[in-house]
Amino acid sequence: MAKTGAVWGIDIGQCALKALRCRAHEKDSNKIVVEAFDYIEYPKILSQPDADRDELIREAIETFLSRNEIKGDRVAMSVPGQSGLARFIKLPPVESKKIPDIVKYEARQQIPFALEDVVWDYQALEGGSQDEGYALETEVGLFAMKRDQVSKALAPLEEAGIEVDTIQLAPLAVYNYTCFDRMNNLEDAPAFDPESPPPSKVVLSLGADTTDLVITNGYRVWQRNIPIGGSHFTKALTKELKLTFAKAEHLKRNAKKAEDPKAIFQAMRPVFSDLAAEIQRSLGFFMSNNRGAELDEIIALGNPMKLPGLQRFLTQNLDQQVTPVESFPGLVGGSVTATPQFEENHLAFATAYGLCVQGLGLAQLSTDLLPDELITSRLVRAKKPWAVAAAALLMVGMTANYAGYHSAWGTVDVEGDWSGPITQAKSLSGTSGQYTGEFSTLKEQFNTIKTIGDNLQSNADGRLLWPELVMAVDAAVPIDTRPKDQRERTAKDVTQREEVHIESMDVQHFEDLSTWFQGGVAELYEEARKSEAYVAARAAEVAAAKKAAEDAAKAAASADAAPTAPGAPAAPPADGEVVEDEELPLAGEDPAADVGMEQDSFGDDGMGGDAAPVGPTGAGYIIELTGHHFHNTNDAVDVKYDATDEGQEFVRKTLVKNLLEKSIKLPDGEDGAEQEVMLKDLGISYPVIVTKGRIESIKYDPEALEGDEMGANRRRNVGMEDVNPFDQPRRGAPRPAADAEPVDPDEGLWKLRRYDFKLQFMWQPKPRHERKAAAAAADTAADGFDGTASTDPTGGFNG
16 A cells, blocks of 8 residues: 555544644754644543553544544553653763664663564663774663563554554653654754763653653653553542542533532642642652752643643742643644644643654654564565566466477477486386485494494593593692602792692582573683783883883993993893892783783683673583782792782682683594693683682691691681690691790791682583584685685695
């Protein structure tokens, strides 16, 4: 059906059906032309106990269709704000192409139902910016509605034969109206500055049962549904004056003509107060969450605003002028808007106005809650006539083609000229079928045997997985490689040993490793990447500075130069003089900590590269190593390290580095020959230190037996003044006599500085046959046999 270019905005409210028919203005893009309207009031308010909601809506739609022609027009309808969900999410700086994935993740968190049970849509609001493909200061509106409620809202219109093209929440339709009619559709608005946003307008849209509060500066919008509307004033009158609902409604609408207006307003006063209090509370909440916001004006919509005294009461209680909308500047159509019925009910048409703006493609917010499956079915239905025509045309062509071939076939002497070749062809076809059957049988047998072999190999290789893991961890843990006779049994020697002590290893299986990574590990991993890059860059700077100083000193010595002038490089140290390395600041303490990111060895798969980590997926194990080391600056034994060679950084440059880069010897070669296998090829990746402890001073008893809790275990020097486990004699030492001289409890103890840590890494086991298959595939690809054409002119067989 050809479209007319006009749009009907239909607002099915609790009290009446409101509709506007509009089309775009020919010259002014900030105006639309209204061609028709309708206002159909129900005999009863839909929320009344004795009202048949479905029947009342059906009768109103029938009346609407009897008065208006909608064939070829687009239709946009609204649903109440309390029927849907609206969330506004401020995104961190992110690549623009990743916004849909982030929004889908947020939708799963924000929407309290399964996404399959709701219809949802989103849109980035105006005011954000982009820099080199990254979206900055982006705020996204997320809107959703349960599918059964969407179907319930569509049912009356579909039964009447009206096809709805757009479904929008009523508060968002009011927002579109406000931007278009009251803000000139943001055409002359300055660029959005989040530090100094423009003033906001407050829009009160009073309905029969609820009030929609919308606050917007055009770029940002906030809305709340207040469960107080015009019918609450009527209910207050029925309760206080003991009237029927119909009489109370009539009395409310004609309060000024009543015998005792004061009694009427006195009965409605509690509802006045409740409404003002809810609006005040909502405004206070908005201002507390938007410190820089400024409220420009409060405008009111909806027929309940015609209630005498309501405007003045709200103005006094909100300390700001509340102004009902008098006209619609962006709505052109004097003959329509000048009719008495439109003028009398013009406050009720703002929602329909906003729907028309969206239907014409002029709205700031264009989200749509129409189900995708409904859109698809309409597209298929619209294309059916064309499909039938195409099929008919195809049949005509095939018939003509068949007729031509049949005519040619009639001229052929099959019995004479073609009988021999036909017989030969049938014989060859039979032979081919026989070979094809044999091939299928042999292929099935081969696959059966191969499956048995793979299962047997998997069982054999599976028994080796855990021993290989233990070997890998053992190879990765740094140890003192000096012979025992070169080691000294002193605190200083222990402090200088480049070794890490592992106390325990724990394992946990995850069906989806992304839950582990996103559960806080991702932040630690990213922090480690930046720290490693910074340390590498600073170390390179220090090395370059030292080399420059040494070169300058050598040049000065060779030239028999005069004493060093101020600002010149320092001379090399004399023999025996100790020069300490320049102390590097801790990672993250320097504002230039992002220098040298290109040297980062962490990557998106945990095994190298400089892209941000995207995290693992699939099932696997998380291995946790608990350990400690004494390789830390210790003034008690005159050992000093820089910040990159102690504590957490020492673990990173030894244990973590080994897990990323080291290999072990396994019988993965031909005929079981040993060969080097990288730990990453065993399925090890994403090593990360998950603790942020400090280096602590302890007292260590070198004479304690293995596992002696009072000796080998450490004692932190905090809060231990009253109880000292070292007051007891060491195991194996003679107990002192009662009259013996007091013994120094710290005698014989070493003063060490110990760093404790927990390190986790991911392990997705790769059995030996999988490693061999991967290596064979890599060799094949390298030789040009990867399924693509080889570039070797000899075809690969060059001897």
